Amino acid sequence: MIQMRLEADSVSVHRAGRALVDDVRLQVAAGELVGLIGPNGAGKSTLLSALAGIDRKVSGTISIDGRPLHSIGANERALQMGWVEQSGTIHWPVTVERLVMLGRIPHLPVWCRASDTDRQAVENALSLCDCQALRHQQVTTLSGGERARVLLARALAAEPTLLFADEPISNLDLGHQLQTMQLLRGFSQERRSAIVVMHDLSLAARYCDRLYMMHQGRIVASGSVAEVLSAQNLADVYGVSVISGCESVPWIVPDQLLKQHGKT
Amino acid sequence: MVSLCLGQQWISPWQAFSLPFTDPDSVTAVIVREIRLPRTLIAVIAGTSLGLSGAAMQGLLQNPLASPGLVGSASGAALGAVTALYFFSGIWHPQSVPLAGMLGALTATGLVYLLAGRDSSVSTLILAGVAINALAAALLSLLLNLAPSPFAVRELVLWTLGDLADRSLQDLWLMLPCTVAGWLLLAGVGRSLDALTLGERTARSMGINTQLTSWRIFIAVSLCVGAAVATTGMIGFIGLVVPHLLRPLANHQPGRLLPLAALGGALMLLAADIGVRLIALHGALPVPLKVGVLTALVGAPFFLVLILRSRRNYLS
Numbered sequence: 370m371i372q373m374r375l376e377a378d379s380v381s382v383h384r385a386g387r388a389l390v391d392d393v394r395l396q397v398a399a400g401e402l403v404g405l406i407g408p409n410g411a412g413k414s415t416l417l418s419a420l421a422g423i424d425r426k427v428s429g430t431i432s433i434d435g436r437p438l439h440s441i442g443a444n445e446r447a448l449q450m451g452w453v454e455q456s457g458t459i460h461w462p463v464t465v466e467r468l469v470m471l472g473r474i475p476h477l478p479v480w481c482r483a484s485d486t487d488r489q490a491v492e493n494a495l496s497l498c499d500c501q502a503l504r505h506q507q508v509t510t511l512s513g514g515e516r517a518r519v520l521l522a523r524a525l526a527a528e529p530t531l532l533f534a535d536e537p538i539s540n541l542d543l544g545h546q547l548q549t550m551q552l553l554r555g556f557s558q559e560r561r562s563a564i565v566v567m568h569d570l571s572l573a574a575r576y577c578d579r580l581y582m583m584h585q586g587r588i589v590a591s592g593s594v595a596e597v598l599s600a601q602n603l604a605d606v607y608g609v610s611v612i613s614g615c616e617s618v619p620w621i622v623p624d625q626l627l628k629q630h631g632k633t
Numbered sequence: 634m635v636s637l638c639l640g641q642q643w644i645s646p647w648q649a650f651s652l653p654f655t656d657p658d659s660v661t662a663v664i665v666r667e668i669r670l671p672r673t674l675i676a677v678i679a680g681t682s683l684g685l686s687g688a689a690m691q692g693l694l695q696n697p698l699a700s701p702g703l704v705g706s707a708s709g710a711a712l713g714a715v716t717a718l719y720f721f722s723g724i725w726h727p728q729s730v731p732l733a734g735m736l737g738a739l740t741a742t743g744l745v746y747l748l749a750g751r752d753s754s755v756s757t758l759i760l761a762g763v764a765i766n767a768l769a770a771a772l773l774s775l776l777l778n779l780a781p782s783p784f785a786v787r788e789l790v791l792w793t794l795g796d797l798a799d800r801s802l803q804d805l806w807l808m809l810p811c812t813v814a815g816w817l818l819l820a821g822v823g824r825s826l827d828a829l830t831l832g833e834r835t836a837r838s839m840g841i842n843t844q845l846t847s848w849r850i851f852i853a854v855s856l857c858v859g860a861a862v863a864t865t866g867m868i869g870f871i872g873l874v875v876p877h878l879l880r881p882l883a884n885h886q887p888g889r890l891l892p893l894a895a896l897g898g899a900l901m902l903l904a905a906d907i908g909v910r911l912i913a914l915h916g917a918l919p920v921p922l923k924v925g926v927l928t929a930l931v932g933a934p935f936f937l938v939l940i941l942r943s944r945r946n947y948l949s
Contacts, residue, residue: 447840460695461885
């Protein structure tokens with residue numbers, strides 16, 4: 370039997386009387402890379418932060434390795450779960466290396482200094498995300514894409530076993546998009562799993578094990594890449610017709626905007 | 634040390650240190666013990682509180698323009714102290730003014746707590762602090778408006794300007810418990826402040842209880858700044874400028890900045906107090922300058938320069 374890392378059932382998030390996430394059921398197995406796709410405003414980020422335990426006003430049940438999320442202490446949770454905020458902010462002009470070191474905070478109790486283990490973890494994270502060259506640069510001088518990579522490195526430095534990444538590749542160039550997807554693919558092995566919000570359906574099709582498609586707060590399709598990315602689903606949810614194919618790699622490009630979309 | 638020796642009468646360092654032991658009843662020993670020592674210690678303690686609180690507030694709000702005054706306790710302390718000056722001047726015990734100041738600070742903090750509620754975010758907390766600030770300032774103006782004589786107004790206003798002169802060891806003992814409690818609360822928040830570099834939500838994902846952190850800092854700042862203001866009056870800009878100035882030395886890490894800012898605050902207030910005394914000795918001005926005025930005069934332009942210089946770091 371496959372071991373489930375994350376199980377969520379009837380998860381809803383209400384804000385100001387609106388259901389941003391509505392009755393979501395979702396599972397992530399060990400070693401899986403799960404993609405969460407859907408148009409803007411579908412509730413992907415809200416769902417992701419609910420699953421990661423960032424927001425507390427969440428109804429439904431979420432369990433990590435069979436344990437209810439709310440019963441896991443904050444620090445233990447931080448040791449297990451990494452969360453990469455969508456276009457995360459950095460408030461002080463620290464250097465990249467120090468910023469990535471912040472990822473080690475869950476491993477370092479108050480008053481503890483960084484050990485060699487911590488430095489090694491930071492080193493690994495920097496090289497995984499191709500940030501070594503940036504190490505001494507101030508984060509305020511980074512470009513949007515570089516900052517996204519540094520923030521991913523920060524999350525990886527904590528050595529989580531369950532990674533929640535909110536649009537980690539949206540700001541990246543083609544090369545770094547591939548590199549980051551390969552990194553996430555490599556991360557999701559054995560016990561480690563990742564759930565990733567993304568907009569690039571071709572890369573989602575190529576790298577993810579399974580997809581969940583969200584629309585207006587609900588999961589409207591889930592399962593294998595082929596099932597979820599059917600022409601009918603894409604027309605219903607995104608309101609576009611697509612041209613797709615699969616020569617050496619799968620690709621999907623939008624073709625026409627369908628008329629009835631946008632009016633609803 | 635300079636602070637111990639400098640005054641109307643210059644006392645040599647050797648004398649300042651040896652006399653209290655060898656000849657405790659001499660005039661010089663009394664000056665050192667009863668006037669210079671409390672003044673120096675209070676400057677160090679209040680300066681530490683201001684610097685530390687400023688660094689903590691800036692870290693908490695992830696904003697280099699935050700100052701300890703935001704929590705409302707400083708104006709609460711000023712209001713309390715001025716109320717005591719207004720109604721009980723001369724009647725009560727000499728320590729009634731700082732005591733009332735501290736009560737004012739605690740009341741202001743309590744009100745902010747009630748206003749913001751338990752589950753408040755950092756910004757709600759600050760809004761509540763600003764509201765209480767405004768209320769305290771309004772009440773302070775009311776007291777000044779209703780003051781019976783120009784002399785009373787002068788006394789009240791001068792008190793709020795911030796001064797270290799004529800403070801006794803009793804004042805010091807009075808401010809110490811609240812101050813130390815505040816310092817202790819602030820001692821362990823460095824890690825949380827570091828995590829807050831990445832914003833409130835990411836800090837939470839890193840296992841930091843941001844609500845607890847903001848309350849802890851809020852209460853700590855209220856305690857030690859309240860105690861400082863109740864004893865010395867409003868001394869501006871130290872809480873703002875010192876952390877800002879020292880931040881590059883701490884590699885912009887809010888946690889590392891805490892001890893540096895504490896030290897820097899103490900040194901800066903002490904230096905400002907020595908400066909005030911030097912000016913008074915020179916006789917350049919008809920009345921002694923208040924130390925709060927000096928820190929504001931030096932601090933404000935200095936701060937402007939800092940902002941202009943670091944503008945590209947923060948604003949672009």
